[in-house]
Amino acid sequence: METTYTINERVAAIQPSLTLAITSRAKEMAATGCKVCSFAAGEPDFDTPEPIRNAAVQALARGETRYTPESGLLTLRQAVCAKLMRENGLSYEPDQVVISNGAKHSLSLLFTMLCRPGDEVIIPGPFWLSYPEMVNVAGGKPVPVVCAESSGFKLSPEKLESVITPRSKVLILNSPCNPTGIVYDESELRALVEVAVRHGLLIVSDEIYEKMVYDGVRHVSPASFSPETYAHTVTVNGFSKAFAMTGWRLGYLAAPRPLAKAAGALQSHLASAPNTFAQHGAVQALQGGDEAARHMVSAFEKRRNTLLERLNGIAGITCVRPSGAFYAFPNIRQFKLDSITFCQRLLEEKAVAAIPGKVFGSDDNIRLSYACSLEIIQEGMDRLGRFVASL
Numbered sequence: 001m002e003t004t005y006t007i008n009e010r011v012a013a014i015q016p017s018l019t020l021a022i023t024s025r026a027k028e029m030a031a032t033g034c035k036v037c038s039f040a041a042g043e044p045d046f047d048t049p050e051p052i053r054n055a056a057v058q059a060l061a062r063g064e065t066r067y068t069p070e071s072g073l074l075t076l077r078q079a080v081c082a083k084l085m086r087e088n089g090l091s092y093e094p095d096q097v098v099i100s101n102g103a104k105h106s107l108s109l110l111f112t113m114l115c116r117p118g119d120e121v122i123i124p125g126p127f128w129l130s131y132p133e134m135v136n137v138a139g140g141k142p143v144p145v146v147c148a149e150s151s152g153f154k155l156s157p158e159k160l161e162s163v164i165t166p167r168s169k170v171l172i173l174n175s176p177c178n179p180t181g182i183v184y185d186e187s188e189l190r191a192l193v194e195v196a197v198r199h200g201l202l203i204v205s206d207e208i209y210e211k212m213v214y215d216g217v218r219h220v221s222p223a224s225f226s227p228e229t230y231a232h233t234v235t236v237n238g239f240s241k242a243f244a245m246t247g248w249r250l251g252y253l254a255a256p257r258p259l260a261k262a263a264g265a266l267q268s269h270l271a272s273a274p275n276t277f278a279q280h281g282a283v284q285a286l287q288g289g290d291e292a293a294r295h296m297v298s299a300f301e302k303r304r305n306t307l308l309e310r311l312n313g314i315a316g317i318t319c320v321r322p323s324g325a326f327y328a329f330p331n332i333r334q335f336k337l338d339s340i341t342f343c344q345r346l347l348e349e350k351a352v353a354a355i356p357g358k359v360f361g362s363d364d365n366i367r368l369s370y371a372c373s374l375e376i377i378q379e380g381m382d383r384l385g386r387f388v389a390s391l
């Protein structure tokens with residue numbers, strides 16, 4: 001008998017990733033000998049620092065190859081608690097922390113737990129493209145609120161208040177932000193959090209880029225504002241960006257106990273636990289990886305400065321100054337091409353890979369990742385300048 005199956009509508013509706021399409025076309029071009037300048041990657045171009053790699057290798061050599069507890073190794077959860085206290089002023093116990101296979105996995109566990117059919121999740125935009133997809137798959141309703149470039153891409157408390165309905169359940173905050181690189185200052189965050197708490201929303205604070213802040217800007221964690229905000233916030237973070245550990249697949253959430261307990265139970269059935277020897281490497285990252293992280297951040301800051309200087313020199317392009325993460329989100333409206341056509345032509349005609357802003361909620365922009373060398377930045381901006389001059 002013929003097999004019949006249907007993919008349920010929540011999964012069938014997932015959009016194929018344009019980011020991946022651009023990246024694979026860029027790789028195809030590179031394989032034919034073309035020198036592509038890629039600004040597409042969402043990952044540091046550094047290797048994981050050696051002491052972290054050694055810690056994982058030693059764990060493997062010791063035979064650390066069995067399942068850990070479902071919420072992760074106790075020593076790693078203790079190291080996360082110490083980090084959250086030291087760097088974020090947050091007091092969590094290990095039973096409030098769940099280690100997962102990347103911050104992305106932590107977020108998807110959260111939305112799966114929190115969304116009942118039709119529950120609304122407010123997503124300030126331009127936003128990381130995976131948030132709406134994860135909410136959709138969980139059966140919730142993403143409510144993107146794309147903020148104007150003239151407001152520095154920032155959500156105001158008034159705007160937040162205006163989109164809240166009786167179905168609103170969650171507010172996502174992502175500072176520093178992918179794709180814009182903007183960072184909310186403490187007073188801006190406090191004002192947003194006040195509105196969210198007053199309406200009984202849970203705040204999911206995605207702090208994966210917290211260490212990448214420039215110009216003396218300080219990252220602050222919303223959960224640290226008061227006991228009330230602590231009770232209304234789940235803090236999500238990970239190892240991928242700060243310690244160049246994208247392929248290790250490790251992230252975590254810290255939450256009020258009932259939420260952490262539910263996330264651990266859900267994870268136990270979906271993934272059993274995160275990779276054991278990778279977790280041993282992550283303990284080393286938290287206990288001894290700060291200097292390596294600072295070194296990478298200072299390289300990112302130099303690259304950002306070069307990229308901005310070059311972008312500002314290209315007639316017709318404007319760019320909100322990014323003070324965090326490793327992305328810039330320049331405006332290309334002047335050239336009267338939608339962002340997908342702009343990026344396709346830029347790749348085909350000048351071998352420069354960038355991500356169309358449309359996937360992040362703004363068709364007037366493109367995303368440039370500066371997690372690449374200064375040479376690529378210089379050459380890529382020469383080519384971008386020539387491309388826009390040809391339009």
Ligand SMILES: Cc1ncc(COP(=O)(O)O)c(C=O)c1O
Nearest residue numbers: 042102103104128178238240251
């Ligand atoms: C805003 C944001 N959150 C979370 C993640 C997920 O990171 P990971 O799953 O590698 O920890 C990313 C990765 O690109 C991101 O940009």
